[in-house]
Amino acid sequence: MPVHTSSFAILGAGLMGRLLAVELARQGHTVEIFDAGGPAAEHSAATVAAAMLAPLAESAITEPMVVRMGQHALGRWPQLLAALSQPVFFQQQGTLIVWHRQDAPEAQRLRRQLEATHAALPDLPRLQPLDAVGLAQVEPALAHRFQQGLYLPGEGQLDNRQLLAALAAEMESLQVRCHWQTPREATEFAPGQAGQPDWLLDCRGLGARTDWAALRGVRGEVLRVHAPEVTLQRPTRLVHPRYPIYIAPKEDHLFVIGATEIESDDRSPASVRSTLELLSAAYAVHTGFAEARIVEVATQCRPTLPDNLPAIRQPRPRVLEVNGLYRHGFMISPALLDVTMEILNTGQSQLSKKWDLAVSLDATDPCSA
Ligand SMILES: Cc1cc2nc3c(=O)[nH]c(=O)nc-3n(C[C@H](O)[C@H](O)[C@H](O)COP(=O)(O)OP(=O)(O)OC[C@H]3O[C@@H](n4cnc5c(N)ncnc54)[C@H](O)[C@@H]3O)c2cc1C
Known part of the structure; x- marks a missing residue:
């Protein structure tokens, strides 16, 4: 079997690297x-x-494969978070989708799409169409603002920054050697050779483009606002032809508002136009956002492969690349974590076959089964 007690x-x-570091260190491996x-990522x-x-x-x-992995992960997050010593906000109160009257045809199209997904993947919770009364019961803050909605039970969200901080603290307590402000290339390592780690795991997201040329960035712009007057209880999406925004309520009336997907590696600050669009669409969902305070306007690029799907590659023996997590x-x-651990422990992955996840292992690697 490939991995007993090894060094990594x-x-x-970022997200994937920290999850793997904690899991491997817990299993008794030496990790740097x-x-x-x-540490703030x-x-x-x-x-x-x-x-x-x-x-x-x-x-x-997205593709059914990602949906299936997402469903698996919804069951895994509570376990992963329970094992961390710092608390991380996590909720599973579903997703709410609303639209203005004039966008009803677009919403009907979306509903048909989601029902087709459910027919193909019947294990997913069934979506619930809401009339004005049902909508007011599910989300009282939106009563009288929208006449209809779709409720997707069981869907979740977590606080990304609390998670990253909790994973950093966990790495420290598990004695993972953290080299901050230390960019590295995969070519600087020769895993398996004397004085080198046994394995190299490349989780650099877009930073891995030097080795995985097909990676590209898909830019997103996100606002964080503090809105004490708004009491949305769950991520809410607005169907809209030009501004299909989402509003994700975190703890203490902090809201993350985003929408944009731009095919670009540009990480310059957000434009006035997209900030105006995000803010006016949020205000159209709930007028309480008028008095919100803008805490942050941020931009970043999502690491994306040509088919917009994740993949795991083994470009040479004892090196694994996990990338393409996109949006x-x-x-x-958590699904990619489980697949990677399967590969490291057994040299192959049954889970990836179940999900049709692209895994290409190096058949010449004595560590691959
Ligand atoms: C605007 C926006 C909204 C999103 N919303 C959601 C959402 O609602 N739900 C969801 O599931 N996902 C969402 N995502 C996607 C999610 O954030 C990414 O899929 C995920 O962060 C990718 O994880 P990763 O670990 O592969 O890369 P990252 O999280 O980007 O981490 C990569 C790490 O590698 C480091 N690095 C880069 N180069 C080097 C180097 N040479 N040496 C050492 N380190 C290096 C970087 O500093 C970084 O810390 C969103 C992304 C964006 C941008």
Whole structure:
């Protein structure tokens, strides 16, 4: 079997790198991790994300494989969070989708798409169409503002920054050697050779483009606002032809508002136009946002492969690359964690076959089964 007690070097302490570091250290392995930034993960996509865990809602734009991995992960997050010593906000109160009257045809199209997903994947909770009364019961803050909605039970979200901080604290207590402000290339390592780690795991997201040329960035712009007058209880999405925003309520009336998907590696600050659009769409959902305070306007690029799907590659013996998490990193990373651990422990992955996840292992690696 490939891994007994081994030493690991992990490149990238964003979402995937931290999850793997904690899991491997818990299993008794020696782990060191390198990141271009610091413990706050300021260069990662993970720190900007809304961290919604919404497999059915996302099925409108992704493949069944990602939806299945997302459903698996919804069961895994409570276990992973319970094992951390710091608390992380996590909820599973579902997703709410609303629209203005004039956008009803678009909403009907979305409903048909989600129902088709449910027919193909009947294990997913069934979506519930809401009339004005039902909507007022599910989300009283939106009573009288919208006449209809769709409720997707069981979907979740977590606080991404609390998670990153909790994982950093866990790495420290598990004696993972953290090399902050230390960018590294995979070519600087020769795993398995004397004085080198046994394995190298590359989780650098977009930073791995030097080795995985097909990676590209998909830019997103996100606002964080403090809105004491708004009491939304769950991630809420607005169907809209131009501003299809989401609003994810975190603890203490903090709201993450986002929408944009721009095919670009540009990480310059948000434009006036997209900030105006995000804010006016949020105000149209709930007028209480008028008095909100803008805490942050952030931009980042999602690490994305050509098919917009995640993948695991073994470019050479004892090196694994986990990447392409795109806009679903929080939704699927527990599934990718489980697949990676299977590969390290057995040399292959049954789970990846179940989900049709692209895993290409190096058949010449004596460590691959
Ligand atoms: C605006 C936005 C909204 C999002 N919303 C959601 C959402 O609601 N739900 C969801 O599931 N996902 C969401 N995502 C996606 C999610 O954030 C990503 O899929 C996820 O963060 C990818 O994880 P990763 O570990 O592969 O990369 P990252 O989290 O980007 O981490 C990569 C790490 O590698 C480090 N690094 C880079 N180069 C080097 C180097 N040479 N040496 C060492 N370290 C290096 C970086 O500093 C970084 O810390 C969103 C993303 C964005 C941008």
